[in-house]
Amino acid sequence: MQNAHLLPLNDLPPDGRRLTVADASLWDGNLREFHMDCRVEQPLKIELHILPVEDGYLVRGELTGSVILPCNRCAEDVHIRLDSRFEEFEEVPAGDDADAGQPGDSHILLDKGVPMLDLAALSWEEFVLALPMTPLCREDCKGLCPQCGANLNAAACHCVRDEGDPRLAALRGLSLQKDWTEKK
Ligand SMILES: [Zn+2]
Ligand SMILES: [Zn+2]
Numbered sequence: 541m542q543n544a545h546l547l548p549l550n551d552l553p554p555d556g557r558r559l560t561v562a563d564a565s566l567w568d569g570n571l572r573e574f575h576m577d578c579r580v581e582q583p584l585k586i587e588l589h590i591l592p593v594e595d596g597y598l599v600r601g602e603l604t605g606s607v608i609l610p611c612n613r614c615a616e617d618v619h620i621r622l623d624s625r626f627e628e629f630e631e632v633p634a635g636d637d638a639d640a641g642q643p644g645d646s647h648i649l650l651d652k653g654v655p656m657l658d659l660a661a662l663s664w665e666e667f668v669l670a671l672p673m674t675p676l677c678r679e680d681c682k683g684l685c686p687q688c689g690a691n692l693n694a695a696a697c698h699c700v701r702d703e704g705d706p707r708l709a710a711l712r713g714l715s716l717q718k719d720w721t722e723k724k
Contacts, residue, residue, distance in 0.1 A: 545659040545660035546657070546659070548651075548656055549592070549657055552590065552591075552592045554592070556589055556590050556591035558589050558590075559587075560587055560588070561588060561659055561663055562584070562585040562586070564580070564584070566584075566659065566664070567580065577609065578607050578609050579607060580605065581605075581606040581607055582604075582605050583605055584607075586601050586603045586604075586663055587601060588600070590657065593629070595632060596629055596630050596646075596648070597630045598627065599626075599629075600625075601625070601627075603622055603626070603663075605622050607622065608620070609675040611676055612674040612675055612681075613676060613677075614683050614691050618676065620675060624669070624670040626666055630648045632650070633646055678693075687699040
């Protein structure tokens with residue numbers, strides 16, 4: 541199954557090869573396997589340009605599509621447009637043919653001496669890099685009340701939150717530290 545995503549890189553023309561990677565199974569399998577709470581909204585697509593250079597290949601690409609992720613604070617859907625460009629040098633691994641499947645930075649492995657680009661690994665890595673670290677439904681999302689679970693963007697709840705204010709916690713920390721120093 542994986543072999544379907546290995547692209548032979550021998551006999552590339554000097555000005556390289558362009559191709560479009562849009563096979564949904566490249567991403568869907570990993571999304572399920574890693575139980576990622578991420579739904580693909582507009583199909584993911586990578587436009588690739590692979591250029592042969594000394595000792596390897598220059599891989600340029602642009603990833604587009606859109607996904608839905610849960611907001612980091614309130615867990616509501618966040619629609620995220622992906623449009624990221626990347627450029628990577630892919631080194632041809634050293635070593636004999638028996639040593640295929642080489643780990644490390646390179647997405648190239650050797651199959652009987654033929655360098656093969658692992659499109660599945662490359663696509664997944666670029667996809668993960670393109671995702672926001674902390675998706676937010678909006679910049680000032682108020683999140684959920686830690687006590688009653690109400691979505692505070694919709695309405696304020698009636699819980700008393702004297703412990704929850706991080707600014708107060710920081711002040712308490714400071715005064716504690718001061719007392720402690722004075723006692724010494
Ligand atoms: Zn939110
Ligand atoms: Zn509450």
